Amino acid sequence: MSDETQPSLPDHSARWEDACLAAALFAVDPAGSGGISVRALPGPVRDLWMELLRELLPAQLPFRRIPLHIADGRLLGGLDLAATLHAGRPVAERGLLAEADGGVVQLAMAERVGRSTAAYLSTALDNGEIQVERDGITARTSARVGVVALDEGANDEEQVPHTLLDRFAFLLDLGDIRYTEAIASDIDPSEIQSARHRLSEIAIDDEAIEALCGTALALGVDSLRSSLAAFRVARASAALAGRERVESADVSAAARLVLAPRATRIPMPEQPDEEQQAEEPPPPPEDNQDEQQDQDQTPQQEMDKPLEEQVLESAQAAIPPNLLAMLQMGAMRQRSNSSGKSGAIQSGSLRGRPAGTRRGEPGAGARLNVIDTLRVAAPWQRLRRQERAEKGGASEVLVEVRRDDFRITRYRQRSETTTIFVVDASGSAALHRLAEAKGAVELLLADCYVRRDRVAMIAFRGPGAEILLPPTRSLVRAKRGLASLPGGGGTPLASGIDAALSLADGVTRRGGTAVVILLTDGRANVNRDGIGGRAQAAEDALASARAFRVAELKALVVDMSPRPRPDAENLAREMGAVYLPLPHADARALSGAVQAVS
Incomplete structure (x- = not known):
């Protein structure tokens, strides 16, 4: 069957095959690959993948599970309290990492792991040993382990600590793979044992190393640990395939599995210079050239490409299509000092x-x-x-x-979060803004019982600002308070920002976390004194924005004008807030944007 008639695998099926290949390569060299992060909620797909991994791991390999709230003494070892009290002298006990030396540890609910546990695991992955100096015990034990981190985050805000992800070779996401797409793997466990024996003899040349490093540079992967992990994975791939040295297929697999999930930019193809294009015109087509000759030349052209270009193309095929959107939302969330909407720790x-x-x-x-x-x-x-x-x-x-x-x-x-909507209720677009803000408030309050959040609303128009809805988590009260909303008049933008700052300050003083959502087009025409005049009103608005920035509050400026202009963007910059243009937003889109930045 020719390449043109072969059915292409669905994207999810190809991702499942890559996940199975990652499990096999991890089983070949658990300690060398550092770890593997599996992002998926508990379900049959994750269970099937874990069963495959356990089958591929040698039976004699130690396998230990790390609970979420494990004590430092149980993880690292230290003083055996019962034996010490019985013997009257310090008696040491082995920690879980020492028990798993040479094997694998499974980290449950890795997105919620404590900082100390993540730091201890990172140290063990870096040094291959742990040193205990606590409770009168001083010991140094070997702990060469590979980590399987089960990431059960319900949204993009819940992530495994970066200190661990940076040391893992594989980052898998099985979230949107259906059980029917998780076909059985044809990897033989006996091949894993053979690959483990020949791994130390696998050779890799400088061209392959340069291809991996060049691909990492093109994809924006700055960490050197990722390039080193790709190097080890390429050797494991060659050992699994029964080869004596690393070939282009192994380098491409390492780039696809290790570097592509960490990409921070999409590489742009190099454009030839105009002078070069003028000097080298394209050759005219030949008269006696048929389709079969074209098909025969295409594989040869692919083989003639430099190794780095082949590896980069393989990695690009594995980059998620929504990479730029995910990076943008990630930049919005980086301003938060806490993880999640439930407030600061x-x-x-x-x-x-x-x-x-x-x-x-x-x-x-x-x-x-x-x-x-x-x-x-x-x-x-x-x-x-x-x-x-x-x-x-x-x-x-x-x-x-x-x-x-x-x-x-x-x-x-975690402290409770109060989301404060500050709505521009002036002018002809007031009804539109207020209607969308009201819908977003109701959508956020619909599930507030899960996060114990509160919502407030401030509207500014005419001479000043007014608190329409005090902080509440009651949906009935919110609907009653937002039933009739005033609109029209001037735009006292400075008064709206000042009112939001005052209300947010009261929330933080009571131990809560405030998030301010400002819906406006950024054009003010009423100053703090309630007097019209665009020049003075704009100066007052910028002064209020700078005062807001000093308070270091988390904020989002939503530009809802039909055609976004620089006014709202400049205002967001002065406030230290995230700028988001939503000229055609509905209540659900606005609610989603608020949840992303909160």
Whole structure:
């Protein structure tokens, strides 16, 4: 069958084949590839891929699971509290990473992993060992592991920490692959074992290394770790194929699996110079040239291409089609200090999720952590027994705990988010803006019970601004308050910004997180005093925007004018806000934009 008559694989089927190939290459060299991130919600597709990976991994290879809220002592090792209290001397225990040395660890809910756990895993991936110096224990143990990070993020805001992704070779996304498209893989597990034995003998030449580095540069992949990971994956691909040296197919596979998911730009083809085009006109077509000769020459032309161009074309085919849109939304989210819409992270000792311990005394709501208190006191028991014996004290005390040993539990919680809509209700377009803002408010409030968010609305027109809807999470109250909205009159833009700043300041003072959404065309004609005049009104608006920027609040300026002009964009720049032109937005599009930036 000719190439023209062969049916092309659907995009999802090709992605599933790449996911199976990534599992095989990871099984060949888990520690060398660092790790593999699998972004998918729990379901049959992810289960099928995990079953394939377990089949490909050698049976004797250690495989351990890391819970989400694992303690540092269990992860790294340290003091065995029960054995220490029984023996009266420090007794060390092996950590989970040391138990998995030479094998694989599976990280559940990797998008929510703590910073300390991510840092410890990154150190183990970098050094191949862990060093423990805690609780009176000093030890250095080997921990050469590969990590399988299960990313169950419900949206683009929930991501695996970059410190881990930068050290992983493979970034898979199985989210939109259907179970019917996940066909069975034909990879033989016995081939994995053979590839593991011949991996150290695989050679790679300078041309292949230059092709990988050039592809990484063309795709905007700046991290050197990614190029090194692609180098290791190319060698694993050659070992899996039974070759003695890396060939172009292995380099193309490494670029497609490692570099393409990290692309930050789409490479542009080089344009020939005008002088070169004038000197080298295209040759005229020959009269006796048939289609079969064209088909025969095409593969030869592909083979004559430099290796770097072949690798780059292979990587470009794997780049998501919506790369530019995803990068734009990612830049919008980078301004946030928190991940998600549920507000900034706050640490304390009263409520929330446990987030470690600190030295302190119980009381005033602070809770004593008994286990960590005993863990701190245990290494000192022998010295304290000797001190009691020298002083003639009682010897029947099993464990002596002193005030310096007290550890209280720290908690971490997210503050609630209040989204403040500031709507330009002036002029002829007021009804349109208010209607879309009202619809967006109702859409955001419809699922506020999940995030415990609140919504407020400010409208400015005529001489000043007015709070139409105080911060609330009640959909009934919002509909009642937004039933009749005033419109028309001048544009006191400065008053609207000042009112938003005042309301947002009150939210942050109460421990919340404020997000300001300003809907306007950026053209002011009423100053702070309620007097008309475009020149003074524009100066007042820019002054209010600079004051807003000093407060370091998160904001989005939505330009809803029929034809976007520089006014709203300049205003967003002065406010330190994200600028988003939506001239033909409806309530659902506006709600989606707000959720993306919040």
